[in-house]
Amino acid sequence: MTAQQSLQIITETFNKSRKGILRNSAKYFMLWGALLTVTSLVIYLLWHFTGRPQWNFLWFAMPVIGYPVAALMGKYDVNVPQNEVSKMLSGVWRVFGTFAITLSAIAICLVPMNVSLIIVIIMGLAECMSGVLLKNWPIIICGFLLGVCGAVVAMLVKSEAQLLIFTLGGVLLLITGFIMQLQNK
Amino acid sequence: MFPKLDPLLHSELRLAVMSILAGVDEADFTYLKKQTGATSGNLSVQIDKLTAAGYITVEKGFKGKMPRTVCRITPTGQEAFRGYVEALQEYLSASK
Numbered sequence: 001m002t003a004q005q006s007l008q009i010i011t012e013t014f015n016k017s018r019k020g021i022l023r024n025s026a027k028y029f030m031l032w033g034a035l036l037t038v039t040s041l042v043i044y045l046l047w048h049f050t051g052r053p054q055w056n057f058l059w060f061a062m063p064v065i066g067y068p069v070a071a072l073m074g075k076y077d078v079n080v081p082q083n084e085v086s087k088m089l090s091g092v093w094r095v096f097g098t099f100a101i102t103l104s105a106i107a108i109c110l111v112p113m114n115v116s117l118i119i120v121i122i123m124g125l126a127e128c129m130s131g132v133l134l135k136n137w138p139i140i141i142c143g144f145l146l147g148v149c150g151a152v153v154a155m156l157v158k159s160e161a162q163l164l165i166f167t168l169g170g171v172l173l174l175i176t177g178f179i180m181q182l183q184n185k
Numbered sequence: 186m187f188p189k190l191d192p193l194l195h196s197e198l199r200l201a202v203m204s205i206l207a208g209v210d211e212a213d214f215t216y217l218k219k220q221t222g223a224t225s226g227n228l229s230v231q232i233d234k235l236t237a238a239g240y241i242t243v244e245k246g247f248k249g250k251m252p253r254t255v256c257r258i259t260p261t262g263q264e265a266f267r268g269y270v271e272a273l274q275e276y277l278s279a280s281k
Contacts, residue, residue: 001196003190003273003276003280006273007270007273007274009197009201009204010204013200013201013220014204016220017204017209018208079213079216081212081213081216082210087210
């Protein structure tokens with residue numbers, strides 16, 4: 001085996017493994033993207049047609065559905081290991097989820113606040129960080145635009161129309177998942 | 186004078202296994218088999234050799250009711266792999 005062949009084996013094996021791991025992570029972006037898109041749209045429509053903001057409690061259905069489904073998907077991924085990038089991506093979105101759920105609970109139970117504004121900013125930040133980790137400029141730019149434009153819209157638009165920012169965020173997550181799959185084919 | 190290439194790593198399958206393990210925390214036998222395209226028997230033999238050299242550790246356990254063999258690269262293995270890649274780079278830069 002020549003030095004060139006050895007280096008080729010190392011590069012090919014390493015890249016094949018890395019791509020497989022990131023393709024696997026893409027599934028989770030698609031899961032949460034689809035859930036966010038559907039949940040935000042359903043709440044928007046229910047609120048719009050009934051005039052009841054109480055439909056916002058349906059947001060809590062998202063983690064209730066999402067985490068078990070993600071855990072079930074993880075069971076089938078038992079053979080796919082984690083690398084540094086997939087671990088950091090998972091960490092970034094876990095932190096986002098923790099902040100989003102905690103702040104929503106605080107806003108409902110303790111201190112009223114513009115939750116949409118806060119969540120859209122941290123979501124844009126998490127999306128930006130994902131782009132940085134994946135070294136993908138379109139994801140970085142989309143995350144930045146989601147955070148900044150979403151914050152402006154959340155300040156200007158009132159009531160149920162704010163929810164459409166999250167529909168956009170969900171679509172963005174879906175697109176990120178597709179980009180990850182395409183990048184790592 | 187070129188540095189000597191580690192003979193343990195200078196084998197297609199062992200090098201592929203080490204390349205995978207260098208990029209992940211741990212990988213199980215099924216994953217390694219799938220990624221390398223090796224047969225179970227051959228992969229087992231090469232894993233045993235890497236384990237005997239202290240380059241990787243092997244942990245046998247169960248995931249649910251299914252047996253699972255998990256491999257991890259050791260610091261010695263990481264050092265050896267790094268040394269091997271550096272030696273390769275010296276060979277290649279000298280041949281340019």
